[in-house]
Amino acid sequence: MDFEELIKRRRAIRDYLPKEVPLSIIHDILDDTRFAPSARNGQPCKFVIVRDKTWISRLSKESKASLLKKIKENPTSPLATYASILSDDGFNVFYNAPCLILICVPKDLASGDYDSALAAAYLMFSAANRGLGTCWIGLGSHLENPDTLKDLGIPSDHRIAAPIILGYPKEIPPASDRHDPIILNILDSR
Numbered sequence: 797m798d799f800e801e802l803i804k805r806r807r808a809i810r811d812y813l814p815k816e817v818p819l820s821i822i823h824d825i826l827d828d829t830r831f832a833p834s835a836r837n838g839q840p841c842k843f844v845i846v847r848d849k850t851w852i853s854r855l856s857k858e859s860k861a862s863l864l865k866k867i868k869e870n871p872t873s874p875l876a877t878y879a880s881i882l883s884d885d886g887f888n889v890f891y892n893a894p895c896l897i898l899i900c901v902p903k904d905l906a907s908g909d910y911d912s913a914l915a916a917a918y919l920m921f922s923a924a925n926r927g928l929g930t931c932w933i934g935l936g937s938h939l940e941n942p943d944t945l946k947d948l949g950i951p952s953d954h955r956i957a958a959p960i961i962l963g964y965p966k967e968i969p970p971a972s973d974r975h976d977p978i979i980l981n982i983l984d985s986r
């Protein structure tokens with residue numbers, strides 16, 4: 797796949813075949829992810845690979861509960877738009893994907909959001925290049941139960957920055973609309 801094709805085939809996939817992703821492929825994807833740039837080449841990202849459906853379902857339930865609590869505490873928060881779907885017992889924030897990769901960074905690292913976003917982009921492109929689908933699940937980054945985080949193996953001084961689901965797509969939807977680049981200014985030498 798050339799790069800032009802790859803950037804169009806990387807889509808947010810929310811419907812997966814009931815097929816496991818081999819661990820060896822996940823390792824290959826994470827090997828590619830190492831080449832993402834990071835501030836001062838700090839390479840701060842660490843990964844938790846969840847391939848157990850029961851675990852993924854538990855994490856979805858805990859994410860939903862945590863989000864609903866936040867919405868209750870602050871009903872004017874932008875999260876409130878998700879209240880109805882989050883209250884639906886049948887809704888899994890991870891879309892029943894066969895695999896979830898949690899990209900974690902140190903809590904006190906100023907560049908953590910940027911470093912993890914770039915790692916996520918490399919991960920998603922590497923997966924797409926291997927015929928796999930991914931989707932960043934922002935709604936899945938609200939896990940707060942210290943026991944759950946400990947069971948996941950996330951050190952207490954780290955946080956989940958980017959939860960990415962992974963699996964074989966049922967289909968790859970066409971690229972969604974993008975507007976033209978908004979160029980604020982071009983400052984030429986002439």
Ligand SMILES: Cc1cc2nc3c(=O)[nH]c(=O)nc-3n(C[C@H](O)[C@H](O)[C@H](O)COP(=O)(O)O)c2cc1C
Nearest residue numbers: 806807808809810889931932933934935936971972
């Ligand atoms: C930071 C971030 C958070 C996201 N969170 C969610 C989410 O919680 N649930 C979801 O279904 N999609 C989520 N997405 C996927 C976006 O909705 C999707 O990338 C966007 O609609 C563009 O579609 P495309 O990825 O197919 O180009 C998220 C994407 C990003 C970058």
